[in-house]
Amino acid sequence: MASPAEVRPIESRTVGDLVTTELRRSILTGALPPGQSFSLRELASRLDVSFIPVREALRNLESEGLVVIRPGRSVTIAPIDFDDLHAIYRLRRLLEPDLARRSCTRISDAELTRLERDAADFGDPDRSMDAIYDAHRDFHLALFGSAATAWDVRVLTTLWRAAERYIRIGFGLLDPDPEEHHRRRHAHESLLSVYRRRDPDAAARAVDEHLDHNEKMAGAALGTAAAGLQARETAG
Structure with a gap:
């Protein structure tokens, strides 16, 4: 007993x-x-x-x-606004490039090969938005996993959840464009290519650039959504 x-x-x-x-x-x-x-x-x-x-x-x-x-x-x-978006990405930049710097020398070749298969699936135009975001989160968690502590994962999860609404807006507006699927696949394959070089500084820069692109995409989407809302309110 x-x-x-x-x-x-x-x-x-x-x-x-x-x-x-x-x-x-x-x-x-x-x-x-x-x-x-x-x-x-x-x-x-x-x-x-x-x-x-x-x-x-x-x-x-x-x-x-x-x-x-x-x-x-x-x-x-909670409302969506630019200040929150910038704050989320400022905090992510403090954590994720550092994790990339350390994880790129620890992650196994087999894991990189598995992630390359996952990255190729990002180009599938038939994937739902839920599937895209779930796969995106799992990809980055695996990318950092060899260096991330339990506390790193807790903080990352909180920041990723906070960013998710913004990213979903951006992905949702861009998703009808076939070129976006190609770009999404290429962006993640490029991260893995840098990891293959086992260069900590290059991996940190690549992740920082990836974050910069996503923040700009989400910011542009917010601007478009806000303009559309204002136009509807004016017309109403």
Whole structure:
């Protein structure tokens, strides 16, 4: 018989975990739009759950910068703006090039070969936006994995989740262009080519340039989205 002091294995996910996952997905995909406010009653009704797991989920999402909890029983989906975008990428530049510098000399040839196959799939025009982003996150986590500590992964995950809405906007606007799929594939194959050289400085520069491109793409998409919103409001 297990001692009461022992840590017990988790047998299933809690309702709070499931609500957190679904609300996060809805925010990242835009189903719950930036800047819009909801009552806890409304969210609980949509999810067909009680207030308690919704409150738990919202606290988790507030720590990720995805919602703003208001006094009383309401929450606002965090707005998207340029200052947040720049702050996210400033922090990513402090961490990711350094991880690239160290991981490029540790990652195995076999892992690079596997990632080359994954990078080739980025050129598939039939992949959904969810599949693209999931694969993109997994690719970069594997790229840094040989040097990343558990704390690195925690911080990276938080920053990547914060950046995801911006990247999804950018990918979504560019996705209809067949050349974007080719560019996406080439960009990641180029990172792997630099890694193959086992040059720490070159790997750090390549990752920094990759981040710079993604930030500019997301910024341009924000500008386009904002202009479209303003035009609709003017026309209305």
